[in-house]
Amino acid sequence: MTDKVEKDKKELVIARLMVLPSNRKIAIGSHGAYTPKELIAHVEKSDAIGKKVVQIELAFINATIEGKIYDKVPPDNKT
Amino acid sequence: MTKYLLITRPNHDDTTFYLFEWAKRTITFAKQHDFTVFDLDGKKANRKTFDSYNAKNKVNLIIFNGHGDAVSVTGYNNETIVEVGVNEVALDGKIVYSISCGSAMELGPAALSNGAIAYLGYEDDFVFFIDNNRAATPLQDSLAAVFLNHSQTLTNTLIKGNSVGEAYDKAKEELRQTFQDSLTNDPSISRYLWWDYINFACHGDKAAKV
Numbered sequence: 001m002t003d004k005v006e007k008d009k010k011e012l013v014i015a016r017l018m019v020l021p022s023n024r025k026i027a028i029g030s031h032g033a034y035t036p037k038e039l040i041a042h043v044e045k046s047d048a049i050g051k052k053v054v055q056i057e058l059a060f061i062n063a064t065i066e067g068k069i070y071d072k073v074p075p076d077n078k079t
Numbered sequence: 080m081t082k083y084l085l086i087t088r089p090n091h092d093d094t095t096f097y098l099f100e101w102a103k104r105t106i107t108f109a110k111q112h113d114f115t116v117f118d119l120d121g122k123k124a125n126r127k128t129f130d131s132y133n134a135k136n137k138v139n140l141i142i143f144n145g146h147g148d149a150v151s152v153t154g155y156n157n158e159t160i161v162e163v164g165v166n167e168v169a170l171d172g173k174i175v176y177s178i179s180c181g182s183a184m185e186l187g188p189a190a191l192s193n194g195a196i197a198y199l200g201y202e203d204d205f206v207f208f209i210d211n212n213r214a215a216t217p218l219q220d221s222l223a224a225v226f227l228n229h230s231q232t233l234t235n236t237l238i239k240g241n242s243v244g245e246a247y248d249k250a251k252e253e254l255r256q257t258f259q260d261s262l263t264n265d266p267s268i269s270r271y272l273w274w275d276y277i278n279f280a281c282h283g284d285k286a287a288k289v
Contacts, residue, residue: 019267
């Protein structure tokens with residue numbers, strides 16, 4: 001079950017990355033700047049960069065489910 | 080009274096090159112507002128040079144551009160400049176804004192415990208997009224601007240003499256609004272803007288001014 005959930009998460013993130021224009025790069029912290037294709041490879045490998053991209057996606061999904069993305073969240077409230 | 084800004088601007092990779100270019104606007108703005116600016120650009124963004132300028136001058140505002148993690152900020156070629164348990168006391172008496180990853184999580188609070196007035200930054204990786212067609216001219220990159228504009232708002236507001244809290248609230252609200260707009264205009268970047276928004280943090284004395 002856990003493996004399937006993890007697999008589903010990766011597939012979701014990969015699907016998101018696949019629609020990004022190829023002329024874009026994403027600079028992720030100290031890791032570097034990557035094309036969507038490079039990030040897909042990292043997600044598939046489940047390495048540190050791949051896990052970070054999944055974490056970013058999940059934070060957004062959770063905030064969407066909880067309705068937080070539509071609120072004017074007080075500046076100090078980290079969600 | 081003269082005010083002093085110490086700013087680090089390494090430029091050894093794509094990410095730091097973008098921050099290097101963007102920080103030019105901050106430097107110009109600071110000089111227009113009668114700040115003396117110590118610009119540690121490129122290879123000068125190292126521990127030895129930072130310590131020297133910091134020790135010899137009563138620096139009011141420090142802006143770190145570059146990489147980092149929860150416990151440190153780095154300079155050129157990722158040389159550590161300030162680190163928890165090593166030299167966070169170097170930030171004593173300063174207002175600090177770190178445009179780097181993660182340092183607001185632990186270095187920020189540690190700096191406050193060692194006398195820093197306020198520490199603004201990010202509690203996890205800071206992310207932004209680059210338009211590859213503009214990679215050689217970051218200031219023309221309107222995609223990167225979506226992610227970086229709030230940092231300019233923060234520094235400008237501080238430089239103009241507003242409080243830490245006012246600057247942070249203004250920048251945070253700008254980032255929130257940018258995120259909201261992206262949901263309609265460019266949803267593919269929304270999750271990354273949300274990430275920066277929730278990790279953008281302010282510690283310390285919010286009434287303080289530079």
